[in-house]
Amino acid sequence: QVCDYRDAKVALRDIFDTMVITSPNMDYVPAYPVETTIVHTYADGMWGQHEYSRFPQPFVRGRWHLACIPARPCPPDVPAALWNRLSAKDWREDTSIGFSGLGHMTAELQEDLDHAAAVAIRRYEEYDVPDNVRAYGNMLVLILRQVLDRMRHLPAAPSVAIAVAAHVQRVALELCGLRTYAEVLVPRTESSVDFSARVLPVVGGFAREASDAALFTRVGVPTWYLQPLTHQLGVWRVVE
Numbered sequence: 001q002v003c004d005y006r007d008a009k010v011a012l013r014d015i016f017d018t019m020v021i022t023s024p025n026m027d028y029v030p031a032y033p034v035e036t037t038i039v040h041t042y043a044d045g046m047w048g049q050h051e052y053s054r055f056p057q058p059f060v061r062g063r064w065h066l067a068c069i070p071a072r073p074c075p076p077d078v079p080a081a082l083w084n085r086l087s088a089k090d091w092r093e094d095t096s097i098g099f100s101g102l103g104h105m106t107a108e109l110q111e112d113l114d115h116a117a118a119v120a121i122r123r124y125e126e127y128d129v130p131d132n133v134r135a136y137g138n139m140l141v142l143i144l145r146q147v148l149d150r151m152r153h154l155p156a157a158p159s160v161a162i163a164v165a166a167h168v169q170r171v172a173l174e175l176c177g178l179r180t181y182a183e184v185l186v187p188r189t190e191s192s193v194d195f196s197a198r199v200l201p202v203v204g205g206f207a208r209e210a211s212d213a214a215l216f217t218r219v220g221v222p223t224w225y226l227q228p229l230t231h232q233l234g235v236w237r238v239v240e
Contacts, residue, residue, distance in 0.1 A: 002196045005217040005225060006210070007234035020229040021206070024217050025199050029224060029239055032206060033057055043159070045086050045166025052203075053173040056224060059205045059212050065133075067205040067221050068185055069177035074201070078176050079119055081112035082169045090165070091158040102155040105165050110151060113168045117144055120172040129182040137178050144171040177202070188219040195220040 003009050008022035012029035021029050033049045042048055049055055052066050059067060073080035086105075093103040104110070121144065124137050151164050180202060188195050196217050204222025207213035213225040227233070 003236065005213045009236050010239045011235045012239050018229055019226055021224050021226055023224045025196065026222050030056055041163050045162040053170045056203050056205045059207055064185065065178045065181035067203060068180040069173050069203045071201050071203050077123060079116040081116040082173050086162045086165055088158045091161050094155050097155055101157055104155055105151060105161050109165065113165060114148065117148055117168055117172045120175040124175045124179050127179055127183060133178065133182050137175065140171055140175050144168065147171060185219060194218055
């Protein structure tokens with residue numbers, strides 16, 4: 001079920017005194033990514049709650065495709081390898097190098113990520129997207145190919161190699177989101193039809209403006225709305 005964007009299917013007070021995070025179309029409330037000037041890279045190569053390829057971030061105009069990043073694998077179009085959690089066990093030291101402590105991610109992992117990246121690139125390139133989307137997507141393809149090349153050929157310490165492999169996952173997923181944005185979200189936003197009951201299996205995002213909350217709810221994007229806590233707010237369920 002989906003409620004009006006101004007009401008709360010679920011609500012969470014979280015870290016706010018006079019505000020509340022609500023969702024009209026989801027059953028849970030993820031952690032809100034508090035703004036920071038420094039984003040940390042963790043042991044798995046991810047960026048914690050600021051990892052936009054895994055967790056919802058605040059909606060930013062011009063970057064709506066980030067909300068369209070798939071939330072889960074959907075083979076063959078979105079391979080499961082893009083969600084593999086990386087760790088030091090996926091790294092092997094290269095004893096042929098004159099320095100100790102340098103190596104590569106395992107051949108099996110590299111093969112899986114190579115394939116997943118190729119799928120993401122192919123799905124993006126085969127779809128006719130607007131020129132402004134194409135320019136940004138072409139930049140992502142260039143970045144992805146450069147990161148793949150580094151993963152294959154440049155030995156590195158475990159933490160660096162993991163971060164590089166995680167960036168392959170991140171950029172490939174962003175390309176998947178760009179395809180969904182162009183193929184699904186743009187037509188929905190340009191239509192007057194209410195798609196709110198057809199929620200997309202994507203990451204979604206946090207709305208800080210009522211207009212964004214209304215729009216993304218209507219087009220079926222998972223939406224969490226940071227809004228003032230008032231007596232007029234209709235709440236179906238409070239979550240922790």
